[in-house]
Amino acid sequence: MAHVSELIGTDIERYLKQHERKSLLRFITCGSVDDGKSTLIGRLLYESKMLFDDQLAALEADSRKVGTRGGEIDYALLLDGLAAEREQGITIDVAYRFFSTDRRKFIVADTPGHEQYTRNMITGASTADLAIILVDARKGILQQTRRHSYLVSLIGIRNVVLAVNKMDLVGYSRERFNEISREYGEFARKIGIPAVTAIPISGVNGDNIVERSPKTSWYDGPSLMHHLETVEIDEAHLQTQPFRFPVQWVNRPNPDFRGFAGTIASGVVRVGQRIQIQPSGRESTVAKIVTADGDLDEAFAEQSVTLLLADEVDVSRGDLISTADSPAPVADQFEATLVWMSEQPMLRGRSYLLKIGTRTVTATILPLKYKLNVDTLDHVASETLALNEIGVAELEFDRAIAFDPYEQNHETGGFIVIDRITNSTVGAGMLRFALRRANNLRWQTLEVDKRARRVLNGHQSGVVWLTGLSGAGKSTIANLLEKRLHAMGKRTYLLDGDNVRHGLNKDLGFTAEDRVENIRRIAEVAKLMADAGVIVITAFISPFRAERSLARELMEKGEFIEVFIDTPLEVAEERDPKGLYKKARSGELKNFTGIDSPYEKPQNPEIHINTMTASPELAVAVIFEKLQTVGFLDVSRGAPL
Incomplete structure (x- = not known):
């Protein structure tokens, strides 16, 4: 593959056209602190030749300045962009990077390993197709490894790579690699990860990163890059789901134009299609699909569009537009999985703001059913959740919303929890199902008011x-x-x-x-x-x-x-x-x-x-x-x- 700086003129145009046709893989790297995530991604960027000459020169200069590798290139410096990260040698923010090979395009999120920044890892994982779980071959499976893996499972990532890193520091021991692979495989099965691809690597030396390494002649699997280029991803799954369109903005630039703008969460919408506005249940027909590049006959998941309807119906920001023949369920009480992300504990009975899609509601956390011990996977009785703890609770909203269970649709089933006083994000979660009582109870209107x-x-x-x-x-x-x-x-x-x-x-x-x-x-x-x-x-x-x-x-x-x-x-x-x-x-x-x-x-x-x-x-x-x-x-x- 040509170096970016070598592409000129028509070569760039040809390269861009080829680039458009490639599939896209979004993946994250996660694990415990100092497992070598930034070094791994830095080497992937370097080996894919996606760096400009000035970036290479800066990397070499910074490596000499830092001096952590005796003058050799320190690939982690490509990712650890914050000054605080370079001083401490850890990643504290989610760093997104784009690179490409001849076969595929990639967006990678380098997520923090330190327990304090688990909340940042959730952000990086929310849109990923694959997760690379790094393990230091010397340390083995740690609590943070288990926590990140469980979160990966919760979020619904099914493609998992176990990258056993720093194999050079254990003499490329086959026995050590097999021991870690067996332990992790048993844990992965318990938390519902269907398959794990284990690869022995050395991020520093490049073993099994791009090419198979002779130092692990006993390993007969793919290199990491080969696996990333060839792993199957379901790129059409959002199109095959029922149509869901969270309304972000009511667009009315003049009296003759009233459209509803947003990004299609899933499914396909066509002009003339019968739709339902939720939670009100009112129905209408799609009259036009408007985009910045012109009107469309149909639009697909992840496209930003403005829908014009045939009828003057009441639609507001936060409403969900669905197909009339397959509308989303509507409820105001749920069972949900919560991941707590604040140093202030979650308190039972306290009300928080909860944002799901484009709608924000007031949610009260009813009794916590249990919290999870990430080491044993036991359900532990508790009335509260502390920082980074995971639990299952019942939630009661101040109004009914349209939703889908998270397992069916991440966009309409995932949410964040916001402190009402500080307006800071304190948790994230997944709606599992509506409680039966949510559909059985109705407020009785009284004649004497x-x-x-x-x-x-x-x-x-x-x-x-x-x-x-x-x-x-x-x-x-x-x-x-x-x-x-x-x-x-x-x-x-x-x-x-x-x-x-x-x-x-x-x-x-x-x-x-x-x-x-x-x-x-x-x-x-x-x-x-x-x-x-x-x-x-x-x-x-x-x-x-x-x-x-x-x-x-x-x-x-x-x-x-x-x-x-x-x-x-x-x-x-x-x-x-x-x-x-x-x-x-x-x-x-x-x-x-x-x-x-x-x-x-x-x-x-x-x-x-x-x-x-x-x-x-x-x-x-x-x-x-x-x-x-x-x-x-x-x-x-x-x-x-």
Whole structure:
């Protein structure tokens, strides 16, 4: 194959035409840290002659500067582009590289090996057709090897190469290679990887990378490059699946044009085809398929198009367009596999944002069924997931979505989990199936609605949510507020933290997980009572912003008033009416807010009461004035503003 820098004129044109006809293989390299992934890919790039002269010169200069190989070329430097990686000698980001041979085009993702960066590995694996699992011949199969392999299996990659690297450091031992191959093969069968191609290699010396090496005369399999060039991949599988089109954007440049733009996730769509918009279920017909290069009669998976429909139907970003004769299932409760990617643990009952395709929903993690021990593959009972842990949980969405099980369609079954407060990605997962109850339960519309109850009561309804440290004075202020409202003839109910734990929440303790569930239940009860036309007052520590945010979002706009009862910890501790701080300081009471469990102060509460300057009576006066201002106390003003 000609070197890139040697191609000129018509040679380039001929090369590009040949290049277009080649098949494309996307693959990843993964394994434990320092197994030689970057060195391997660097050598593949070098041997495929896809480097320009200036790149070669820079590589040689950098190799001399780094000096890790006595002046010889250090192929890893082609991949470790970040300064932090070169300083530490590890890969911390996903590096994508393109190269080509006479037979095939390749896109390779060099994924991090360090356990801390497992989340980056998932990113690289999400679109791969093949995975190269590297193992250091000296170290053998490690926990990170198993974790990456299990993730490869979860994501659905079925072509796996076990590259036993650094064979030069074990004297090209056939026995050592066979030992590692047997151990890995047994593990691969347990996790559902159907076939593994094991190849003994030395990335540094190039053994069995491009050509078979005489140093492993006992090995009769293919070189790594030969295997990559010839392995069968199903390039048409997306076209054979049912048509799925997540709507990314409603394109309306003028009143006469209303199209729905996005990338086809799977299947084929044709002009005149009958389609269904999901989750609404409305149907129409494809009138035009528009692209930047002109209109098409049909379009295929992975093409970016704009669809124009024959009817004026309601379609929004996040909707899924499917064929009418093979629509996607619709549900709001699922069993899913989760891979946790945050240093903050997953908490049962906490709500997160979940992005699947182009739709974002609010998802609550219901009881975790189990987490996986990646060494033994045992299912371990747990209520939470820590960084890099894998588990199976039930998810409940705030609305129904159209989906496909991940095994059938990665695009419409895979999702990421986003923290509602920080907006950072904290997890990724795969929808396995809809829970049966998701299709059996329907919200019953009642003829006597919230508006009718408010008219009968003579005032608006909603929630006054008091939050603050233990001993801040929440219960005192809540009691005084309810007495004043009751004296005016307003229908109220006070939900107090201690009272609720005597009944509804008596099964909950004070761990972070139980605190989340405690507030989730209270928020749901408060929502029902507000629907009944009652002014609900709550007095709970409610230490986490995420749960207070969930409570707010359950209510309609203007129905939720957050009141921060702000008392310094040292003052609350001096008051200590129940002696709880004293017990927490002595170690008798664990997970106590402010001592060994955090309190996240409200960032934008409607009311901020500083108890160092405001008495309980003044606090009630401030809250009462706010209720009058927003219309809680006067039904004639309509819904609260």
